[in-house]
Structures are given as C-alpha cells and as structure tokens.
Amino acid sequence: MTSLWSVLWAAPAATGFAMLFNVRKRALPIVAAIAVLARFVSDYGKDQGLPIVASDFIAAFIVGAIAYALGPRTGEASPVYAFAPVIPLIPGAVIAEALTSLMAWITSDRTDEAQAAADFIAAASSGFTAAAILLALCLGAISPTLLMPRTRTPED
C-alpha cells in the first residue's frame, strides 16, 4: 500500500538535485511537489500490479507534461521542472540487488557452480531491469516535448 509519508521523502531528494542544478528559489517548492506526485503515481501503479518499468514511465511522463505546461507560464525553462523530480524515481533496490549479485559472482571461487550461476543471472536480470527503468524515466520525461504543437519550440 502506498504510504503518503514515505512518498514525502521524494521532496527533499529532488530539492537537493534542483539546488545542484541551480534552480531558482521560487521554483524549488514546485519541484518538490512534482517529485512527491511522481513518486506517489509510481508507487500507486506498482500497488495496482503494474510492472515497475510501466509505472515509472507513467510517473515520468506526468512530470514531463507538467513541466512542459508550467515552464513557460512561470518564466522557467521546462527542464527546471522536468529533470530533478524524476531522480527520486531511480530504482535503488534494483540497482543494489544488481551490484550485490555482481560482486558475489565476481568474488566467488566457483566451487559452487550452481550458486555462481544464480548470482550471475540475478546480476544480469537486475542490471537489465535497472537499465530499462532508467530508459523509461528518460523517455517519459522527454516525450511530452515531442508531442508539442508547432506553435511551441524546443526553447519553451
């Protein structure tokens, strides 16, 4: 079940990155709010049985659409609202599993062939999943810009 308290952690997570990207102070609360919404959508999608790649794509697409609509109205370039809020969607657990399995496979002495094979498959599976999620996040955040009407330019 999606916990509102847990998704609130997305706000400080995105705000730190927004400050690294030198986003203006007045835009920081909006960035934080979009990040919380994105994390909520992602967690809710997973709760409803969607694959993690699909739920993260939908969340990132919503971020991209909000950024595209909000940017020009608030005098900000759309990446201000599109980039930092997507970062809390990064799949830490999947990346950790991939790294742990990879390290176990690399450092094993191969006396237990079955375990070594299991570690390798776990590392490859988690690694590919993490890569697919990253791709989904990037595509989701950028896609709304590609669907823009001709009256808008990439500058918006």
Next chain:
Amino acid sequence: MVPVTDSPTDSPTDPQRVQLEAILQTALDMGVRVQMCGGYTARVRATTQRVALALGAERAETWVSSGNIGLAVYRGGWSRTSVRNTPTLGVNFTELSQLSQLSKRSGQLTLDQLREQMAQITGTAKRYPLSLVVVMLGVSCGSFAALFGADAAGIALAAAGGSAGAWLRHEMVRRQFKPFIYCLFAALLSASVVLGPSALTTTTQQAVTASILYLVPGVPLLNGTADLLTSNYLNGVVRLTRASVILLGATLGLALALLVWGYA
C-alpha cells in the same frame, strides 16, 4: 591569379559586414551560454537561430556538437561563419531560463540592448553556496535511503556519506580530474562512510546504495535521450556515453568499497 581589389565591400570596416559580424557573434554567444548551462541540442539550435534572425539575418544555419557550436548567417548577399568551443560550465537552470526568456524577446531589442542584457544575466546569475549544496545533496541521499526503506541510522549514514562524497567530487572537479576518476573516488568515500560504521544500521544495503546516488548523471541522461528523440543522434550518443562513464566510475567506486570493507 585574381588580383586582390580593395573595393568598399571587401573592407573589414564595411558597415554591412561589421553588422553581420556583430549579429553572428551575439547569436553565437547566446547559443554557447545555453549549451553550457545544460540545454539540449534542439534548444541550443532554436535559440541561436531565433536570435540571429531577430537581429536581422535573412538566414541562419547552425552546427551543434557536444563541444562546439558553429553558425553561418546570411544577409544581402553576404555571409559570415564562425565556430566556438563550449567548455563545460556545470548545469545552471536559472541562467538557462533567463536566456530563454531573453531570446524570446530578442525581436523587440536592438543588438546593443540584447548584448547588455546577456551580460547582466551571465554576470548576476548566482549559484547557491557550495556548503549548502553539499549539505542538500547529503539530505537528498538520506531521503533516497528513506525511500528505499532504510532505518534512521541508515538514513543518517547515507546523508553523511552523500555529503562527504559530494564535497570530494567538487574538490576533484576543481582540480580538473576526469569524470571517471572523480566519480570513482567520490563513490568510494561515500560508501566507506556508510560501510565503516555499518554496525549502527540493519539496512546497510539501502544506505550504501542511496549514499552514491548524488552521482547519477541526470542531465546528461535526459539531454542525451532528448537529443536521440529529436534526431540529433551523434550528440545524443556522446551525452549518453558520458553518462555511462560516470555511472561506471560510480559503480567501480562502490564495488571497491564493498571489497575493502569485506562485503564482497
């Protein structure tokens, strides 16, 4: 051999030529700044062309790579071309937003007014203090740990590791180390800060993963994807390759820390 003539139109001081040169350099300045602030290729191209046309060029053609921008402007039978390097400056979305707004108004401004306002933007777009950014990146890493389900000690360790690594990365960037090297050492330090006192937490794995996430190359990844999807394939591949190198450095740093602290 054709003799060189000193006709008025060939003179470097010819008003038409001087004006076209000023348009060229101003539009190029704008494109270079947009690229340096973190704009993707289509944005850089659109801004450069918009400014050149607004200032009076009849036609403007751009060539944008990951490290250079070229522009050719045409007017009244004349053409001028120039290429400029775009050194890495670090992402600056405040300046990017201000430059975007300025380029949209460029049709209502004279060349001198535009140059003056550009200088104002680049001179006044302040950054947050380094200490604040380092602390906030630590807070980000702590928040990631919380999102991954870490306990309170794990959150605190991830925050401390993230801040320490972010500070080291800044110092190494200042000393002009390459991305692979500074990401490797920053990840090694961050993970070590978590793994050293890992007895304090029961969620070491979540904390150590979160502690290096400040190294995620978000802007190169997103800009690279944007470039690929807007048919700027070469620049897209370059940006994604840069992101891959950063990720590889961070991964190796983490793997090294796991080996050093006996977790592998």
